[in-house]
Amino acid sequence: MDASTPTASSALVDETAAAIRARIMSGEIPIGAQLRQAELAKTLGVSRTPVREALRQLQTGGLIEVVPNRGAVVRVPAPWEVREAYEVRAELEGLACERAVRRLTRDSLAELRETNELLRPGDAPPNPASHAANDRFHTLIHQIAGNERLAKVIKEINEAFPRNVSALVLQEHPRHRDDNFAEHERILAALTAEDAETARREMLTHVLSAGEQLARWYERRSATVFKG
């Protein structure tokens, strides 16, 4: 599914890492949870060895935190960390737009439009599929931009914060959906007009506001946790 995988690596370890990552990203393993090696090993049907190596990979990605003799926990991102990360991401996605303008084809532009149509407000209530379409919109632009390192870095930032899709969808305001769609449309318009500077600026503000939403979600979440 992912053509940008740089190295095939040792099957089991990467599968294990991917499986654990998926569980964390989806919220199945909640933020702050302890990751016991024996338990993971049993669940995934492997021995502790690949689990340990997988945890090491996830640690490097910043998704989990490993403390010396205490094991691994899913990192609890502070809102300011989200804002920092999204400021960086915004810059990079802006660069992607700028590059994309110079490499656009009619087909890729059409694909972008199709993808964004899936996000038009009113078609359906927010759901995991629309989240996927949202991701796809951005990923397409990265592909068009044609800089693998750029795509990789953005992906890495993206995967540093578990987003618990179902919970995010529930708290989503219609207002945010409308804004999101409108922002995408503005980006599309700028790309169509081959106006690199505008495309960059629109993408920058778009990503920053998306980051602000995510940061707020984390703020609300931590408030909720204390109250029960």
Next chain:
Amino acid sequence: MDASTPTASSALVDETAAAIRARIMSGEIPIGAQLRQAELAKTLGVSRTPVREALRQLQTGGLIEVVPNRGAVVRVPAPWEVREAYEVRAELEGLACERAVRRLTRDSLAELRETNELLRPGDAPPNPASHAANDRFHTLIHQIAGNERLAKVIKEINEAFPRNVSALVLQEHPRHRDDNFAEHERILAALTAEDAETARREMLTHVLSAGEQLARWYERRSATVFKG
């Protein structure tokens, strides 16, 4: 030495990873070399287990490549990969400058000036110490910028390419040294004037030209390897 270390982690593994990384970055372990686990374990005085986990970390960082049942090799970066990475890095260092302008203090500006004085042409021939000063100039700006994620991403890109300092120093043209110093001076001037836009632009072109140098080094290197 590095206050931004997010997790202390399990001592041995991280020490092992750091040791291997250092050997690769310095050129002691050359580009393209095979990394045999048993050999590394013996050299570093540990068992194979921490070595394996360390290799996994380095793999995630992109410094080495691990193929399924064939082991690990130091990645051989193609020049186009260096150019891609440095285009991203340039953008990020530009952002760092922009942010730095709004957070500068007299002390930090003075420290930047001192550091750059060590790079003034004519003082001494290029050497590892001047390379360190060069790194420091950039790191200081990242610190002033005050965005940990930004610093982390730049560091990560930087550590993806072994630079073999001694070899780089030898091939360095005086011309490059002069340019490098002059570019730093222009950045300093823009920072002093609190001109964010200029600082960003100067840093962008500076990093791009540094990347071009590195890419050319890799080009020359691969040409050399074939001839013997």
Next chain:
DNA sequence: GATAGTGTTTTTGGATCCAAAATTGGGCAG
């Protein structure tokens, strides 16, 4: 002489073992 096939050796990868550190639970004292 070159090439294909086979047996040996080396090396990786997964599983298991053992010791050390941390958490937990219970008991004892204040």
Next chain:
DNA sequence: CTGCCCAATTTTGGATCCAAAAACACTATC
């Protein structure tokens, strides 16, 4: 009843073991 300390249990981390895969070398055959 509360707090502290010590023992038992759990869990991590490093080392070792074993099987499978790959590299290598040798031989036999065309």
